[in-house]
Amino acid sequence: MSESFQTQAIHAGYDPLANGRASVPPIYASAAFDLGDAARGDALAGGDIDGFEYSRVANPTVDALERRLAALEGGIGAVAVGSGMAAVSYALMCAGEGGGRIIAPTDLYGASVDALGDFLPQFGIHTDFVKDINDLKEVESKIGPDTRAIFAETVANPSTAILDIEPLAKLAHSHGIALIVDNTVPTPYLLNPVKFGADIVVHSTTKGITGHGNAIGGAIIDGGNFDWANGRFPQFTARQQVISNDRAGEWHSFAEKFGNAAFIKRIRIKYLRTFGAVQSPFNAYLSLVGLETLPQRVSQQVASAQRIAEHLTSAPHVTKVNYSGLGYTPQYELVGKYFPRGVGQILSLQVDGSANNVRRIIDGAKLFSYVPNIGDARSLIVDPAHITHREVPAEARIAAGVSDNLIRLSIGLEDVNDLIADLDQAIAAAY
Numbered sequence: 001m002s003e004s005f006q007t008q009a010i011h012a013g014y015d016p017l018a019n020g021r022a023s024v025p026p027i028y029a030s031a032a033f034d035l036g037d038a039a040r041g042d043a044l045a046g047g048d049i050d051g052f053e054y055s056r057v058a059n060p061t062v063d064a065l066e067r068r069l070a071a072l073e074g075g076i077g078a079v080a081v082g083s084g085m086a087a088v089s090y091a092l093m094c095a096g097e098g099g100g101r102i103i104a105p106t107d108l109y110g111a112s113v114d115a116l117g118d119f120l121p122q123f124g125i126h127t128d129f130v131k132d133i134n135d136l137k138e139v140e141s142k143i144g145p146d147t148r149a150i151f152a153e154t155v156a157n158p159s160t161a162i163l164d165i166e167p168l169a170k171l172a173h174s175h176g177i178a179l180i181v182d183n184t185v186p187t188p189y190l191l192n193p194v195k196f197g198a199d200i201v202v203h204s205t206t207k208g209i210t211g212h213g214n215a216i217g218g219a220i221i222d223g224g225n226f227d228w229a230n231g232r233f234p235q236f237t238a239r240q241q242v243i244s245n246d247r248a249g250e251w252h253s254f255a256e257k258f259g260n261a262a263f264i265k266r267i268r269i270k271y272l273r274t275f276g277a278v279q280s281p282f283n284a285y286l287s288l289v290g291l292e293t294l295p296q297r298v299s300q301q302v303a304s305a306q307r308i309a310e311h312l313t314s315a316p317h318v319t320k321v322n323y324s325g326l327g328y329t330p331q332y333e334l335v336g337k338y339f340p341r342g343v344g345q346i347l348s349l350q351v352d353g354s355a356n357n358v359r360r361i362i363d364g365a366k367l368f369s370y371v372p373n374i375g376d377a378r379s380l381i382v383d384p385a386h387i388t389h390r391e392v393p394a395e396a397r398i399a400a401g402v403s404d405n406l407i408r409l410s411i412g413l414e415d416v417n418d419l420i421a422d423l424d425q426a427i428a429a430a431y
């Protein structure tokens with residue numbers, strides 16, 4: 001039976017019968033699990049059977065979240081991690097490890113720009129930045145023998161620029177390169193990138209997925225369609241002790257042992273097991289509860305974001321509104337292709353005057369909380385140039401549209417008329 005998104009958001013990945021008939025997934029606060037007998041322990045440790053041994057690698061509460069997210073994204077498997085940045089870093093390192101190169105725009109969340117431009121190079125992974133990730137000619141001109149992946153946000157934070165996934169995936173695959181996307185802003189309810197050809201999807205579950213601003217978390221989801229043994233990824237075809245049985249003289253590589261699940265298995269068995277940015281069962285529980293209302297929350301937030309964006313386009317002192325759902329934006333045709341349910345709850349606006357006016361608007365907003373987060377039930381306001389994108393070099397910041405006069409809004413679940421009235425009074429009082 002093929003179930004709808006709303007049904008899967010509540011039921012997928014969890015079996016009450018296997019959990020003491022608890023209707024809500026319980027929090028398994030257990031560091032380790034009984035291995036049973038010696039034969040079972042050996043089979044578990046060798047990866048020959050599935051089961052729980054130690055919560056750094058897998059935990060039943062976290063497992064339910066992973067299965068639910070994989071179902072909601074249309075992937076073959078998922079690994080939940082301690083934060084969205086752990087998900088971004090693990091995915092990029094797993095693809096680029098051992099001297100690989102990534103192609104990416106600078107129009108990304110600030111810490112991702114810092115990772116790609118400044119930090120991952122310290123680990124031998126370099127990035128070729130492009131001005132426009134939807135310009136296929138520009139992207140193709142950067143592909144070389146060491147290119148392993150293209151990375152971009154499906155809806156960029158905070159510009160809300162939309163990624164044209166389908167042609168980019170085709171281009172990547174024609175060169176044997178993987179497409180890794182950050183789908184945090186739209187959430188799986190608004191967009192499933194795997195359906196359009198993306199290979200790996202990462203999320204900050206801190207945002208819309210958990211939805212109440214109460215838990216940091218991240219996830220990596222594997223679409224299961226990429227051939228990691230195509231010659232570009234030596235780490236997937238090399239023999240690995242951790243998945244082999246040297247006593248029996250059996251040696252395996254990730255690609256040969258796990259086939260189309262090689263990437264997500266490598267994330268769990270190498271990255272989660274050794275770097276250890278594990279998601280706590282408590283946070284996984286909060287995300288599971290949050291997911292149950294994801295469709296309803298996001299639907300209302302999208303409707304409010306659209307109304308607020310439209311209102312702001314004619315508001316005094318607002319010189320530009322960035323919201324791809326507005327009919328006049330150059331990307332409007334991509335909205336129809338990828339976002340029949342709307343582009344999301346994030347928008348940004350540019351105002352006239354100086355940085356002081358921006359400060360007064362932020363300080364004058366009463367309902368909007370001044371919080372560096374998105375996707376919360378509460379509406380949030382922030383000045384990205386000073387907060388969320390502070391670490392991005394000035395040139396890249398400007399290229400990503402993050403000027404000192406930019407304000408980002410994340411629309412919550414309050415009454416939209418109250419939110420509009422709050423913005424109007426804050427802007428009027430700031431000049």
Ligand code: PLP
Pocket residue numbers: 083084085086088109153157182184185203204205206216217218373374
């Ligand atoms: N990706 C995007 C698009 C984000 O907006 C963020 C955080 O704002 C992250 C990744 C990082 O997520 P986390 O804060 O959970 O590490």
